[in-house]
Amino acid sequence: MKALYSLCLVLFILPGSIKGKKHQLYVVDGNKGDDSNSGENSHHAFKTIQRCVDKLMIGQPGDQCRIREGRYHEVIYINGLTGIEGSPFVITGFEDEIPIWDGTIPIQPEQWDLDEETGICSATIDQDIIALFLDDDLLTAARWPNALWSDKTVFNNSFWGHCAEDSTPGNLIDDGRAGLAESGIDATGAMAILNIGSYITWSRPVLHHEPGSNSFTYNHDMSENHWNKVHNQYYFEAHLGLLDIPGEWFYDMNTKKLYVIPPSGDCPDPSTTSLRGRTEDYGLDITNSTWVTLSNLTFFGAGLTAHSIEGIHSHIDEITIDSVQLKFPSSSRRMLGDYEPPPSQFYVIAKATVEHHEKVFGRVSVINCTVEGSEGNPLAYAGNNCYIHNNYFGYNDWTCVLDTNYASIHGDGEGNEFSRNNLYFNGNSVGFRPGYFTTVKENHIWGQNSGEIQNDGASFQVGVPSQPGVHVINNWIHDTPKSAVRFDGGGQHMGFNGEVGHNVAWKSGGIVIKGDNHTIVNNLAMDKDREERCSLCVIYKLRHDAVIENNNTIVLNNGASLANGGIHVGTDGDSWPMGGKIVENNLSDMEIKNYMVDPDNWDFRPLEDGALNNGTEVKGPYQPGFSLTYWIPGRRLYKTSTPVPPSDSSVSYLRDAVMFLEAHDFDDHEFYLGTDESSVDSATLDDNEFQYSLQDGNVFMLPDLSPNTQYFWKVDTRWGEYHYKGDVWNFITYE
Structure with a gap:
């Protein structure tokens, strides 16, 4: 009894003791610090982040690591760091300084050998690398057909090979547009990036190819479910025989020899650190931790992950990532002969399976972050009540070789919010795929999969299980060949009870709604890529399906270039009327842009005497006339x-x-x-x-x-x- 009393007393006084304790603010300075210092101020700073994290692990909630500017080449694992609400553990930049968490090392060989004829600089290096950077910008792995990261042609399928219709799984035949036979290359041993699964892309080694041949073989050990002989496409990379233009590189892991054609034509100066090679996948890996905040940091050539693992004591919760920039966070290992998908290297997964197959979800917040140049997903997250807000995701995923998260941004869990994010010219055919009961609002998606390096997809793609309780509202989606918003399903496999409202979609594949019991209100959908196809498609019957869809859907106050219920198969180009139980006050007019102030310049206000303003309510998401407010979606910056x-x-x-x-x-x-x-x-x-x-x-x-x-x-x-x-x-x- 006495022991029990003592235990209760400790539990009673401990929270107050923590609250009353002054938080310790440690300082890290990679240039002037020393790990034997106390770390308690900038004059006695630690040298490494690891030393500071070690102090957090034995510290109290609310303690912080404040990192001074500089490059920190460290790989740190955090397991069991437990803050409390109001006093999280914090790892942040020092004052207004932005340190770089660096997954690269300087490439400084004793000398370079220059081949005057080809412009190739070569040298032996000490460590294997998976990506190469010059002046902190990515160089392109040697490839055919040629394309470069620097001019973003890597995002355009005009710089891919295309398969002839008589190609078969395991034996692809070039259709002549890229000119494989005429190229004279020998691609045997190269890595082939294969978009042969519609919205799925794989990588496999080329088993056999001969110079002058228009076909090559590979091991087709993947599904054929989405094989599409019309849309299959490919390119080769990671082979010395493909190195032929400035901005490309190749590394031979067997000889430890690096080959590069610098854009300037001059071999890099080995006395500088301008040439850097990536050696690490992750800079920071967090698990079994709660109430941890990362802020004001840059990750360069290094990933960041916080994830739950199987087991009741190994999940994460209340992880906040605020104002973190990730530049080139994900790189494949194809240059080292590994054709597996690159890991999702901005990966915050608060989801685990515990005893009796029970799922445990935590919460993660990603706010004010920037992700650029990721070869894999720029973000994959899972959890309940997650908050993904005010971020920028630009120019990510130019190979689309992913594991299972088939989207630029993949969400899982319930009750999450995805808001005020900018997605800018990312390569995947899907921009964002939400979890369950998700609010998707005030986002601006521009140019998703504009180069068509994958097929199928949509900027916002909502699967059947994710449709109940989803709200896709107040977004702009444009300049994409894919659907702007798409609710999946068909036949007996339908989703229900989703909302799509007050969105603007233009120069896109339009808004496509399958399922039933949805609410589709006050959207604008115009400038369809093909005039004969609907820009607002509330499906009545899907192709050859016998099932009638959207019997109980509400469709009100929408404006579209062409609104209908989909193609009436078996007729001469006829279409079904829009599905829905209540279908009222909608406008379908190819001249719809004439009824707005200046839609080509993003002013979607309806003219007061136009067809968008002649019903019982205004059609579309904006009101006519002058107002001091005009809603504009997307990320808010420190300036306008x-x-x-x-x-x-x-x-x-x-x-x-x-x-x-x-x-x-x-x-x-x-x-x-x-x-x-x-x-x-x-x-x-x-x-x-x-x-x-x-x-x-x-x-x-x-x-x-x-x-x-x-x-x-x-x-x-x-x-x-x-x-x-x-x-x-x-x-x-x-x-």
Whole structure:
């Protein structure tokens, strides 16, 4: 009894003891620190992040590692770090410094051998590498057909080989567009990247190919379910015989020899650290931890993962990743002969299976982060009530060789929010695939799979199990050959009870709704890539299916270039009417753009006397007339962004207003306008270019404009004592 009393006393006083203890703020300085120091201030800083993490592991919740600027080539595993609500453990940059968590090492051979004829520089190096960087930008693994990361042609299937229809699994025949036979290469031993599964891409070694031949073989040990002889495509990489243009490289792991053709034509200076090779998959791996925050860090050539593993005591919860930049976080190991998919190296999975097959979900938050140049998924996450907010994912996944997370961003779990994210020209055929009961709002997706390096897909693709309770609202999706929003299903396999509302989709494959009991309201869908296909498709019958879909769906107040229920198979181009129980006040008109203020310049306000404003309610997601607010989706920065009209636009000289996306934090926004760019750029409140300020709203009324004149404008941000100058945008007026 006495022992039990003592235990209860300890449990009672411990939380108060932790709360009262002063949090320890450790400092890491890779340039001036020493791991024998106390780490308690910048004058006695640790040298390594690992030493600081070791102190956190024996510290108290609320302790922090503050890392000074510099490059830190460390691989750190955190297991069992347990903070509490209000006092998480924190790993962050020191004050306003941004340290680099670096998965690369300098390449500094004693000398380079230059082949004057080919421009190839070669040298022996000490460690195997899986990616190569020059001046912190990615060089391209030697490949055929040629394409480069530097000009983003790697995202375009014009730089892939295409398969003839008489190709068979295991034996692909080039159709002649890329000219495999004429190339003269011997691809035997190269890695083939094979988009032969529609939305699935694999990598396999080339078993046999002869110079002058238009076919090659590989081991087809994968499914043939999605084999499509019309759309199959491929390219080769990771072979010395493919190294032929500036910006490419090859590494022979057997001889430890590196070959590179520098863009400048000169071999890299071995006395500098400008050439770097990637040696690590992850910089940081977290498991069995709760209430941990990472912030104000850059990961370069290194992944970041926080994940649950099987077992009741090994899951993660309340992991927050805030204002972290990941540059080239994922790289394959094909240069080392490993054809497996690259790991998802921004991987935050708070999901585990414990006893009796019970699932345990934690919560993760990813906010204000930037992910660029990931060869695999830029983000895969799982958990309940996760918050993925205000991030930028740009130019990721140019091979689309993935394991199972077939999307640029793959979500799992329940009750999550995916909001105010920018997805910009990512390669995968699917932009975002949500989990269950997910809110998908205020995102801006631009150019998803624009180079068609995969087939099928959609910018927002919602599978049948994920449709109940999903809300896809207030998003912009454009410049993609894929569907903007797609609810999957067909036949007896249907999803139910999803919402698609107040979205704008243009220059896309439109909005496609399968299933039943959905709510489809106030969307705009226009500029379909093929005029004969619907831009708003609320499916009534899907191709040859006998099942009628969307019997109980509500379809209200939408506007589309062409709205219907899908193609009526067996007729001469006829279509079904839109499915739905209540289908009212919708507009289907190929001239729909004429009923908006300036849709080509992202001003989707309906004209007051137009067809979008002639019903019982306004059709589409915007109201007519002038207002101080105009909703613009996407990531908010420290300064203003996303001008409407976009910079370099041509607009009517009668235009009434300009709009912009507000800064993340602000007290007011200041509007400047003039006809001289430098004057607008340097203008302050005392100059003639200053027009007026707004504390609320994001719409500025324009003064009278002259025709055939170029105007420059900016919107500065004031927040407390801070002043952030906006970019200078421009437009030209016409009569």
